[in-house]
Amino acid sequence: MTKPTFESASAASPVLELRDVHFRRGGRAILRDITFRVQAGERWALLGPNGAGKSTILGFCGALTHPSEGTVDVLGSRIGRVDLQALRRRIGHVNPRHPLDSPLSATEVVLTGITGTVETPMRWVPQGDEVERAQAMLDVVGLGARREANWFTMSQGERGRVLIARALVIRPDLLLLDEPTTGLDVAAREQFLETVDGLVRHDPEMTSILVTHHLEELPETTTHALVISDGAVVAAGAVDQVLTTDTITRAFRHPIDVAKHRGRWSARARRG
Incomplete structure (x- = not known):
């Protein structure tokens, strides 16, 4: 497992930080030992198979969910010690549903x-x-x-x-996109991704997290990725280091070849 590398204490305060986060529901472990940090201006992708825990992690990012263990800091405020409604007013959330x-x-x-x-x-x-x-x-x-x-x-x-x-x-101060291309045909998807990439030109300091199942749905401006499987981190860090054939194969438990061409990602089942 590739663990995220933390910067020194003198670095700017992160926009979002999860440390050793566990989450249980009805006695069942949903997330285990989730740790990653998002700095201002970074644009993260959160990937993993169905049921991996992506929606639960996004709930922490949006100040909607409390961890069972560990700490979640969003925009300088710790979940459990802050007025969540006030914090949510600083977070933009895009939900296609x-x-x-x-x-x-x-x-x-x-x-x-x-x-x-x-x-x-x-x-x-x-x-x-x-x-x-x-x-x-x-x-x-x-x-x-x-x-x-x-x-x-x-x-x-x-x-x-x-x-x-x-x-x-x-x-x-933080933009969350929850599977934003759900239900779009290929033309609408491409237009949507062009819009997301255009936001970075409009505001280069924009910090965002986009949740998806599909590498083809990642904007070109994605800088970092968090890949999870079965409620645990498989890899987290710079997107080119994380989105590899080995990482995606392990996360989805199927041999998948990952490629990048002109800034866009693709994934295909390995043959033979």
């Missing part, structure tokens, strides 16, 4: 990122500068011309980009 039931416009959906709700709160009226910021974020994700589009008439790819704008409108 966004449970919206109302026919809000793209702008209105983005504005719910400010209120931290799914629907527009009753009697809440956004300020002019908030509307301008929401529309500016739609421009950033390439949807400036779709500001008034109805959520239910948008394509899945457009919805995904609107949700990125929604996460960014609060100017988050």
